[in-house]
Amino acid sequence: MTVTGFSKWIAVAVLAAAMAGNAVAAEKQPDGLPVEHVKRLMQYHDALQKLDDSEQARGIYRSATLWGPNYPKLRVCFFDGSQALRDVVAKVASEWEAENNSIRFDFGKPGKRRSCNLDSDMQIRVSFSKEGYWSHIGQNSVIFAAQNEPSLNLEGFMDIAPSNLSKYAHSTIRHEFGHALGIDHEHQNPAGGCDNEYNWKRVYSYLQGPPNNWPKETIDWNLRQASGEDIQTTKFDRKSVMIYQFPADFYRKGAKSKCFVPDKNTRISGGDRTLIAIMYPSDAASRLASFKETRAKFEAIWKKGDKKTTKGVMFDAVKAFFDNPGTKDAPAQED
Ligand SMILES: [Zn+2]
Secondary structure (H helix, E strand, O other), X not given: OEEOOHHHHHOOOOOOOOOXXXXXXXXXXXXXXXXXXXXXXXXXXXHHHHHOOOHHHHHHHHHOOOOOOOOOOEEEEEOOOOHHHHXXXXXXXXXXXXXXXOOOEEOEEOOEEOEOXXXXXXXXXXXXXXXXXXXXXXXXXXHOOOOOOOOEEEXXXXXXXXXXXXXXXXXXXXXXXXXXXXXXXXXXOOOOOHHXXXXXXXXXXXXXXXXXXXXXXXXXXXXXXXXXXXXXXXXXXXXXXXXXXXXHHHEOOHXXXXXXXXXXXXXXXXXXXXXXXXXXXXXXXXXXXXXXXXXXXXXXXXXXXXXHHHXXXXXOHHHHHHOOOOOOOXXXXXX
8 A cells, every 4th residue: 555646636535335325325426525625736736746746756745744743633523413423433433543553533522522613723524414425635634625614524424323324334434534644545556556457448437427427537536546756655455445446347357356346345454554554653753753854855845946836835835734733732622
């Protein structure tokens, strides 16, 4: 598994057919990020490309999206949904936490899961009422989406009794929170070579048609192999909760393809766990060292740009990604 890929700035965090069992959304594939969010990312993407478009730089841009050590906890709030539903989301998403990583979520207490309060500083803002299943990637959640906007959406979950949420709905929670932590799609891992495995004609015709109606660009963002120098890599893992599952005829070798997943992966895999531990080591010094290294490299690239170029970004990216206050000293918000 690889954390890389410039294309993933626009990574729309989606999971195909994840809502099987949900009468409301069962037939519909997810949409990508809302268009206005994509536009912001595109502008940033274009400006960075002008600064430095090398493979190495792309890897650094990608690393910048990881939450820094100034976020010992990631605060999560909900725009809607009952406390019972919020509890399910909190419980399932918290499966990403482990002893060998330093990811810790703060959803508020059970039964008192936080509502989004526009004045407060929340890293992951969950909605159940937008279209599709998606999440911004890592810190993009606070940089490219405002506090009054969701950063992660789980369409239609409010219409299901929380105790009846299917295992696919649970896997969607795991998948989208994986994106919120900064993980890309596993089928886009360069180590997997899935680009050569897909029957692209079939993929395009299926996803471009109703009810999905994905433009080619959206399909490419979500399925094409990521590029950029690898910064953190584990080998291709077809058991990853971050891989798409399609019918066999979506692959040139059918069911024999190494990228074909017979049944949707519903659990966080061993490979996923290895990756998240590399991204967020439990050892505080390691996490800080890697953050500082990324910062120095990013800053060096940023300084290469003249005012005109960096102005295209509309904000100071070094400050935004590396100098934000985080959650280190700020008290957690109470409902
Ligand atoms: Zn996704």
